[in-house]
Amino acid sequence: MRGLGVALSAPLQSIKIEFQGGEPLLNFDLIKKVVIEAEHRSTIVGKTVTFVITTNLALLTDDVLAFCREHSILISTSLDGPADLHNRNRPRPGGNSHALATEGIHRVQETLGHDRVGALMTTTEASLDRVEEIVDEYVSLRLDGIFLRPLSPYGFAIKTKQFGKYDASRWLTFYERGLRYILELNKRGTYFPEFYASLLLKRMLTDRPIGYVDLRSPAGIGLGALVYNYDGKVFASDEGRMLAEMGDRTFELGDLAADDYRSLVLSEKLVGLVSASLTQCAPQCSTCAYEPHCGADPVYHHATQSDPVGIKPLSEFCARHKGIFRLLFELLEGSPEDAAVLRRWAAA
Numbered sequence: 001m002r003g004l005g006v007a008l009s010a011p012l013q014s015i016k017i018e019f020q021g022g023e024p025l026l027n028f029d030l031i032k033k034v035v036i037e038a039e040h041r042s043t044i045v046g047k048t049v050t051f052v053i054t055t056n057l058a059l060l061t062d063d064v065l066a067f068c069r070e071h072s073i074l075i076s077t078s079l080d081g082p083a084d085l086h087n088r089n090r091p092r093p094g095g096n097s098h099a100l101a102t103e104g105i106h107r108v109q110e111t112l113g114h115d116r117v118g119a120l121m122t123t124t125e126a127s128l129d130r131v132e133e134i135v136d137e138y139v140s141l142r143l144d145g146i147f148l149r150p151l152s153p154y155g156f157a158i159k160t161k162q163f164g165k166y167d168a169s170r171w172l173t174f175y176e177r178g179l180r181y182i183l184e185l186n187k188r189g190t191y192f193p194e195f196y197a198s199l200l201l202k203r204m205l206t207d208r209p210i211g212y213v214d215l216r217s218p219a220g221i222g223l224g225a226l227v228y229n230y231d232g233k234v235f236a237s238d239e240g241r242m243l244a245e246m247g248d249r250t251f252e253l254g255d256l257a258a259d260d261y262r263s264l265v266l267s268e269k270l271v272g273l274v275s276a277s278l279t280q281c282a283p284q285c286s287t288c289a290y291e292p293h294c295g296a297d298p299v300y301h302h303a304t305q306s307d308p309v310g311i312k313p314l315s316e317f318c319a320r321h322k323g324i325f326r327l328l329f330e331l332l333e334g335s336p337e338d339a340a341v342l343r344r345w346a347a348a
């Protein structure tokens with residue numbers, strides 16, 4: 001429980017604790033202990049604590065649902081699209097990962113409430129021609145939006161040898177087709193946001209903070225979230241933890257047995273990484289028209305270019321963001337109907 005002390009000593013009024021795996025429901029007893037203890041300790045220090053369990057829903061039981069309802073725990077899962085696509089991406093004995101995910105989503109919606117479950121999708125090469133089917137799957141499950149995400153150079157994409165099978169240009173074609181399809185749904189009366197566009201639009205069109213740690217300047221690693229591994233090691237982000245599984249411990253900040261919140265966030269390693277990450281001073285970013293809306297991703301650039309600042313003309317992160325910003329500005333300026341939908345997402 002030392003991690004709780006570290007989390008609750010962060011200078012924040014509200015703290016979110018997210019349980020991730022592997023599969024966290026394999027050790028539901030530990031989740032229960034952490035939730036009950038966190039609620040107890042947060043009351044003493046006058047802070048608010050909320051919880052998310054990220055699960056494939058295969059081990060969802062009535063007991064899990066009852067505990068989640070009692071403690072207002074959100075559920076996050078993965079859903080890559082229609083059954084054949086999802087099952088291919090996420091094989092398991094019986095080939096029923098899609099059935100388990102969709103049944104689980106229905107059960108959570110019925111038991112905890114419609115807005116208590118969200119899903120994340122991963123774009124593999126097989127997804128690229130199927131964006132409309134993927135969006136339809138989310139709409140038919142009454143999920144409240146979709147995050148059209150590219151593959152990242154860690155974890156799932158490396159294990160499944162998917163990373164590098166498409167480039168930023170192919171992903172942008174997929175994204176634009178998906179966004180235009182989603183806009184048509186919205187114009188026909190179905191409120192259904194694309195979450196990444198919504199985040200960027202909120203930053204472009206409003207003065208409200210977006211609370212998204214992966215697109216900040218300076219970078220949000222370590223400062224926006226700390227990740228505790230099962231062995232007590234602490235990482236600056238989940239992607240940094242996944243890199244450590246691949247043998248690269250660049251983003252390991254310390255150990256719960258020896259460190260406190262202050263020593264972790266003021267570690268020389270984190271201060272060095274964060275201070276080098278300002279887009280306002282970074283080569284290329286400092287003169288980029290999109291810089292006020294963009295952010296830094298030192299883990300991605302370290303993983304792909306061995307340079308946390310990144311060589312932006314060669315960066316797929318940069319190419320993707322330039323493409324998305326260009327598309328959003330085109331839509332805002334060129335189509336009053338699309339702009340009305342996008343402004344509504346930004347205001348939500």
Ligand code: SF4
Pocket residue numbers: 279284285286288289290291294295312317318319321322
């Ligand atoms: S779009 Fe590229 S160059 Fe522009 S701020 Fe973002 S990362 Fe930097």
